[in-house]
Amino acid sequence: MNINLRTDLSTDQTLTMSSREIADVVSSRHDSVKRTIETLSSKGLITFTQTVEKGTGRPLTVYHVNEEHSYIVVAQLSPEFTAALVKRWKELETKTSPSIAQKFELELMLAKAATEMLHLSESSTLSMLQRIAEINGLSSASLPAYTVDKPIGSTFDSSEPTFSATQGLKEFNAGISASAFNKLLATHGIITQLTRKSSSGKEKKFWSITEHGLRYGKNLSNPRNQNETQAHWYRSTFYQLLSHTGLIQEAA
Incomplete structure (x- = not known):
């Protein structure tokens, strides 16, 4: 699988991935990917830019999303392909000698997307963050030792069974x-x-x-x-x- 990344020629030089490239990652139709991006954007979950690509046929409108939002899109389309997306980002970062902090930030983007899409409990989110720290060889000492899972409005100060x-x-x-x-x-x-x-x-x-x-x-x-x-x-x-x-x- 070949994922080509592009940098928008804008003042902030934001690295983005196109809707066509995401369609290739998840083996989905391009129009389906675009509809998903539009839906997520209408809910305020992501933002995107668009360009028009001219080829031999009709001009094609293509959407572009940043790294974090690409994970949310893929998680919505086909969660099982998220790992492939992460792997590709890591390969690209390795070529530019990324810092541990950059790798960790990438993993956090994925964790955030999963937490928001699946409404994970705080304990499950904490467990995910601890695994991310372990994978990246980082100390999890800054993370809380435990979290409290309880119903909304509960006055208990400990997790409920x-x-x-x-x-x-x-x-x-x-x-x-x-x-x-x-x-x-x-x-x-x-x-x-x-x-x-x-x-x-x-x-x-x-x-x-x-x-x-x-x-x-x-x-x-x-x-x-x-x-x-x-x-x-x-x-x-x-x-x-x-x-x-x-x-x-x-x-x-």
């Missing part, structure tokens, strides 16, 4: 399977179904708690694949979650 949907439904005798429960939660906007590509190239689906659902649970990073989340639910708010979905009627 969580469990999987299967365990929670069993403990509360909800009388519904985890699979049916997940579908019910999706109708209430508590979770959403995302996809990623497996190592064999097949599409793999998984559930991720939405921003609206973070009052009831947290997203853990799957230890087998960081591009996938595992939903865990706070014990202290699980009854309210069951009530919110109509599975339990709260006493008047």
